[in-house]
Every structure is written in structure tokens, then in C-alpha cells.
Amino acid sequence: VSPASRKVVLYAAASLDNFIATADGGVKWLEHPRFALPREDFGYRKFLRSIDTTLMGHTTYRQLLGFGGPFPYAGKANYVFTRSSRRKDTEHVSFISRNIPAFVRALKKKKGKDLWLVGGARINTLLLNHGLIDRIILTVVPLALGSGIPLFAEGAKPAAFRLKKTRLFPNGFVQITWEGRQEV
Numbered sequence: 527v528s529p530a531s532r533k534v535v536l537y538a539a540a541s542l543d544n545f546i547a548t549a550d551g552g553v554k555w556l557e558h559p560r561f562a563l564p565r566e567d568f569g570y571r572k573f574l575r576s577i578d579t580t581l582m583g584h585t586t587y588r589q590l591l592g593f594g595g596p597f598p599y600a601g602k603a604n605y606v607f608t609r610s611s612r613r614k615d616t617e618h619v620s621f622i623s624r625n626i627p628a629f630v631r632a633l634k635k636k637k638g639k640d641l642w643l644v645g646g647a648r649i650n651t652l653l654l655n656h657g658l659i660d661r662i663i664l665t666v667v668p669l670a671l672g673s674g675i676p677l678f679a680e681g682a683k684p685a686a687f688r689l690k691k692t693r694l695f696p697n698g699f700v701q702i703t704w705e706g707r708q709e710v
């Protein structure tokens with residue numbers, strides 16, 4: 527992989543009204559039995575093989591820990607963004623508290639696979655506003671939540687992407703890939 531082709535990919539799932547979690551951070555609706563499809567992982571394992579790094583906000587990280595079980599992205603380089611400079615790195619994650627856009631820009635210049643922007647809304651917005659999201663793979667779940675945490679938080683600047691691909695699943699999920707952010 528040439529350094530220039532290393533991409534930051536926002537890979538996420540959202541309700542049809544564009545929420546990535548309920549207002550209290552809940553994501554159980556994503557795993558509702560009505561959406562289960564035998565032997566279908568919606569491209570997740572293939573995507574995981576395409577990345578060697580994860581980027582996430584502290585809130586998303588805390589939620590992952592709250593699920594219990596082993597850290598899901600062991601073996602990847604995992605960076606958690608926080609405003610606190612006191613947090614100690616763990617076996618699996620490094621905390622980054624300053625100048626996140628410059629940090630991500632530097633990572634992109636290194637050799638490696640793509641980088642997964644896991645979320646959530648605030649970190650997605652920060653990277654969007656700095657032109658650092660190269661690809662979005664959004665799985666739209668056919669469910670309206672009415673309210674919750676949006677894909678991008680308040681303060682997101684308009685940005686246009688090109689449609690690359692759509693994938694339809696028999697459970698009603700629609701997976702949309704956009705690329706190449708441009709100024710609007």
C-alpha cells in the first residue's frame with residue numbers, strides 16, 4: 527500500500543433518520559432480531575481486514591468497554607481521543623489529547639492499511655471539518671429513532687461526497703459508500 531492511498535474510512539450504522547445511537551447512547555436497536563440474517567456480516571470481517579488502525583472518541587471507547595468481553599480490536603493500533611492529558615495508555619489503546627487533525631494527518635502519511643474512524647458524532651465532526659474523512663461506508667437501518675446522537679454533531683460544515691457503491695440486503699439494510707470529500 528503506498529502511503530498516499532491510505533484512507534480514513536468512517537464505517538458506521540445509522541437509523542433511517544441518521545442517528546447512530548439513541549439519546550442515551552444506546553445501540554441495541556442495531557441488533558434487533560428482525561434484522562438478523564444467517565451467515566451475513568454486512569461486510570464487517572472484510573472491512574476489518576482492510577484496516578490496521580482505529581480512531582475513536584472517548585465516549586465511544588467507554589461504551590465499547592461497557593459491553594464487556596475482550597477488547598474487540600486487539601491487534602490493531604487503536605487511538606482514543608480525549609481532552610484529558612492524564613489518561614494512561616492501556617495494552618490495547620493509546621490516548622491522544624492534543625491536535626487530533628495533525629495527528630491523523632501524520633498517521634495518513636505513514637505506510638499501512640486504511641484507518642477506521644469508528645466514531646462517535648463529535649470525533650466524526652472534527653475530522654469532517656478538517657477534510658480528513660476520505661470514505662464513508664454507512665449502513666442505513668430501516669428504522670426511525672426520532673431522536674438520538676446524529677452521524678455528525680452540531681457544527682459540521684457542509685461537505686459533498688461522490689457516491690461509489692450501494693449494497694442492498696434482504697433485511698432492508700442499505701449500505702452506501704461515498705468517497706472524495708469536496709468543498710461546497
Ligand SMILES: NC(=O)c1ccc[n+]([C@@H]2O[C@H](COP(=O)([O-])OP(=O)(O)OC[C@H]3O[C@@H](n4cnc5c(N)ncnc54)[C@H](OP(=O)(O)O)[C@@H]3O)[C@@H](O)[C@H]2O)c1
Pocket residue numbers: 537538539540545546547550551552553582583584585586587589607608609610622623624626644645646647648649650652675679
Ligand atoms: N452506530 C454506530 O455505528 C456508532 C459508531 C460509533 C459510535 N456510536 C455512538 O456514538 C456515541 C458517542 O458519540 P459522541 O459524539 O457522544 O462521543 P465521541 O465522539 O465518541 O467522543 C467524544 C469525546 O471525545 C473527546 N473529544 C471530543 N473532541 C475532542 C477534541 N477536539 N480533542 C480531544 N478530544 C476530544 C472528548 O473526550 P473527554 O470527555 O475524555 O475529553 C469527548 O467527550 C455512542 O453512543 C456510540 O454508541 C455509534
